[in-house]
Amino acid sequence: MTKKEKRPTIKDIAKIAGVSHVTVSQALRDFSCISESTKTKVKQIAREIGYTPNLAARNLALQTPASIGMIVPTLGSETAYNEVINSLSELAAHEKLCLLLGSCNRSTELEALYCKMMCENRVGALVIASCTSDVSHIKEICDGLVPIIFIGGKTGTSVENYILPDFYNSGKIAVEHLYHLGHRKIALFLYFPDNKTLQLKKNGYLDAMEERGLEPLIYWNGENTDTFQAGFSLTEQLISRNQLPTGIWCASDLMASGVIEALKIHGIAIGKKVSVMGHDNLFFSASPSNSLTTIALPKDEIALTAMDYAKKIIAYNTDSSMPKPDCKITLKTNLIIRNSTGRLL
């Protein structure tokens, strides 16, 4: 049970330098009231004995958060969260904040556990892409303790703070793009389980179709939860029934890539006879084998907006008497044109 030798602290430096630990603290932080000579001496000693400040202690004394948290359903190629994290991690670092990450592996129990841990770790703000639309378990744990920003669309605008891509507008963008290319038989492919994000896409699609006097064609896949398979089998069915539309907008890129695969197998010219669009602009969508026209999520903007709010709410919680900031933001999605759509021949 021999304790290992501990990390050096400012007191150790103080002892060696023959000054008080307060002087050391101030010297290291370049206080103007400390003489240059002691500053250099203190810093020299700090370097020699390998001193590293203990942030836990600092933040305890300062009563200020050292980190922000992010919770995602899962990290994988079928989601866009990894790219949000890429940005958020860097943005946070520039604010001297660490990023605490929790990946739920789709488990609500884990999600709740992460929420608890984040609260106990006093994150300054918590960015959550929830696993489910019902976030009561999250609110119960975090409310009043830690400010939450919901992203990812599962919750819609039913929460206090959200950053949402404008999925409704995506519907309009998709229809407009296909219409502009000469398509009139424009279908929307959806998958189960239904959720708020899909509803918004559907409504945007429906309104855009109505504006143009077109008859909406909405198809739900049978029972596939795998959206690639859903797109694939839906296309197979429509081909066999001879009901294939000329323009297809899929609610997800994964589904669209299933559609593309089915079209290829049947030798149907993609972007010529049939145009296909997806949504999200995931990694594989850009690959030449898909070359998928899609609608990109504003990943960087989500991270930027979240960090911006985090900074504001941390400032608000730290001192100040300014009005409490909130975050109800809808960000535009962007059309990315590739080869899977083209003028109708």
Next chain:
Amino acid sequence: MTKKEKRPTIKDIAKIAGVSHVTVSQALRDFSCISESTKTKVKQIAREIGYTPNLAARNLALQTPASIGMIVPTLGSETAYNEVINSLSELAAHEKLCLLLGSCNRSTELEALYCKMMCENRVGALVIASCTSDVSHIKEICDGLVPIIFIGGKTGTSVENYILPDFYNSGKIAVEHLYHLGHRKIALFLYFPDNKTLQLKKNGYLDAMEERGLEPLIYWNGENTDTFQAGFSLTEQLISRNQLPTGIWCASDLMASGVIEALKIHGIAIGKKVSVMGHDNLFFSASPSNSLTTIALPKDEIALTAMDYAKKIIAYNTDSSMPKPDCKITLKTNLIIRNSTGRLL
């Protein structure tokens, strides 16, 4: 400058319950020396006023780490780190440890910054998939402060603690699989920049070819850094020169998917006339449009092994006089058979 009202502490509970804050602390942690009645009373009050323990304070007092860190070059679909993180995040949570994540976006400067932050946050262990083979900047910052486990292959076995997939053996697995299917003209496709991981794969390939008396065929792509394009153009070249091998092992799945795309365009029957293998078992490899036979990284095992070592080194650093644990581990990769390989016709 009006400070917001602070979070309740054990002292607040103590005041309300009319006991000392130590009693509260022990009651909340279910010490046997506390009476049931005070326990329930204390817990009741804690719930009512919304008390959450402050882990920073607890760990400061206990001198024990609250988290582990992980640093990756980037989070994206072309790497397997996201799945390692999925596991590690959950494993850490079960040990009551938070996961601090840093995504470098390929920047060595950011990597160094993260290292510094992780040290200041006193992570119990740091899992790093370094951006570069040279990790001197990391060692300079972390050495003696925080135990590091290198994963990802960039460093090879040149570091104190590593968890490496057995890339050499992957070469043997690949050749054996293709040989077993009747292939004799078996090529290895590599991409720039060269690195230790590629060298190991190459050596395994060369030895396996030599064992069978086969002539090695190693192709490097010209100048593409995008590995999909590298695989694509390399295949195009070989086809035009009429030098296409019957078995192709690509050092990465991304490259393999470029090969598959080129073969499809030329109408060459994949898994029949030409068999293609990749490496890593990334997300898109399983998709029906690739259906790529590949060699899987032991992602879960990497996370398990890393967490296991983290626990041991934290225990070692906390108390105890046991010998210092180390971690020099090579994990077997696994053949995943799909439709891109088949018996040579």
Next chain:
DNA sequence: TTGTAGGCGTTATCAT
């Protein structure tokens, strides 16, 4: 069974 005293590493405040 409960309370008192002291410490974890840092910072702010106020003296000197």
Next chain:
DNA sequence: ATGATAACGCCTACAA
């Protein structure tokens, strides 16, 4: 320019 003291929230050790 520097130091003494108290505080942040929680814990252990020991005493009552």
